[in-house]
Amino acid sequence: MRVLFAAGLGMPAALRLVLLARELQAAGHEVRFSGPARTRNRVVRAGLVPVLAGPRQFSRAWRPDLVVHDPLCPRATAMAAESEVPTVGYLPYAHPPLAPAPTVWIDPCPPLLRERPQPGAWQVRGDAYELPPRPQPHLTELSLLPRVCVTGIPTGTRPEDRRRARLFRRVAEGVESLGLQLVVLRGDDHPWNVVLQGSVVVVHSGDEGVVYAAARHGVSQLVLPAGEAERRAGKHLQQAGIGVCLTDDELRGASSMLRLRFHIAELVNGGRALPAAAQLGRTVAAMPRPADLVPGIEALLR
Numbered sequence: 097m098r099v100l101f102a103a104g105l106g107m108p109a110a111l112r113l114v115l116l117a118r119e120l121q122a123a124g125h126e127v128r129f130s131g132p133a134r135t136r137n138r139v140v141r142a143g144l145v146p147v148l149a150g151p152r153q154f155s156r157a158w159r160p161d162l163v164v165h166d167p168l169c170p171r172a173t174a175m176a177a178e179s180e181v182p183t184v185g186y187l188p189y190a191h192p193p194l195a196p197a198p199t200v201w202i203d204p205c206p207p208l209l210r211e212r213p214q215p216g217a218w219q220v221r222g223d224a225y226e227l228p229p230r231p232q233p234h235l236t237e238l239s240l241l242p243r244v245c246v247t248g249i250p251t252g253t254r255p256e257d258r259r260r261a262r263l264f265r266r267v268a269e270g271v272e273s274l275g276l277q278l279v280v281l282r283g284d285d286h287p288w289n290v291v292l293q294g295s296v297v298v299v300h301s302g303d304e305g306v307v308y309a310a311a312r313h314g315v316s317q318l319v320l321p322a323g324e325a326e327r328r329a330g331k332h333l334q335q336a337g338i339g340v341c342l343t344d345d346e347l348r349g350a351s352s353m354l355r356l357r358f359h360i361a362e363l364v365n366g367g368r369a370l371p372a373a374a375q376l377g378r379t380v381a382a383m384p385r386p387a388d389l390v391p392g393i394e395a396l397l398r
Contacts, residue, residue: 220383288312
């Protein structure tokens with residue numbers, strides 16, 4: 097069976113596709129992976145064959161038997177619709193997917209966190225492919241202080257980006273003022289198995305890759321949402337007792353730093369979120385792995 101994978105712009109989504117692609121290749125299928133240029137090195141390191149041409153152009157020439165694609169990527173979705181073969185799409189966490197719907201949806205979101213479950217979707221653990229971690233003493237050495245991980249700090253030059261970057265810096269100041277260990281991560285590709293093993297809270301902007309990684313490791317979450325979809329996702333985390341979502345409006349005024357420190361301390365010291373986060377981690381561990389989906393995918397062509 098020829099299987100074409102088509103990823104979008106987000107590195108976390110691409111790395112989830114890489115895991116499934118590796119399992120299908122290990123099962124004896126011919127796999128090709130189309131994605132943005134910055135993902136190709138990781139695709140090669142994972143033992144897969146990257147596609148240099150655009151997904152639609154390559155699909156017309158290669159004629160896959162099955163397409164697995166990122167339904168948030170217009171080019172990948174258009175290619176899948178044109179292919180006239182069975183298609184598989186990963187359900188996004190906070191954003192509505194593009195039409196048309198694939199033959200099968202794969203849902204990497206734990207049921208507790210899914211706002212609107214998709215009937216008939218195949219559940220899978222939201223893992224992402226990670227390279228073997230490099231030695232990082234500040235992450236692997238034993239620390240006597242609880243660790244708070246901050247990621248997703250905006251780096252753009254727009255006024256909105258600069259304003260949100262200041263918000264993240266205030267959170268970092270709040271973490272340090274409480275005498276906690278602060279780890280700030282840049283970019284969007286991290287060794288979560290190392291970083292989150294010793295963390296008690298992760299602060300982020302609502303990115304689905306971080307949501308899944310933190311859920312898998314039973315870590316509480318503090319969400320500073322980047323937009324409306326992320327705000328809804330963060331509020332859903334809060335309602336589930338997994339973390340706290342704080343918008344810009346909630347962090348304005350003279351008392352905002354005190355409020356922020358209260359929420360961080362509550363997440364670190366247990367409160368309501370820590371037991372719920374730990375239970376979620378156990379739930380995620382029991383979900384199917386990407387390898388468990390291979391027989392069902394193979395059956396789509398029988």
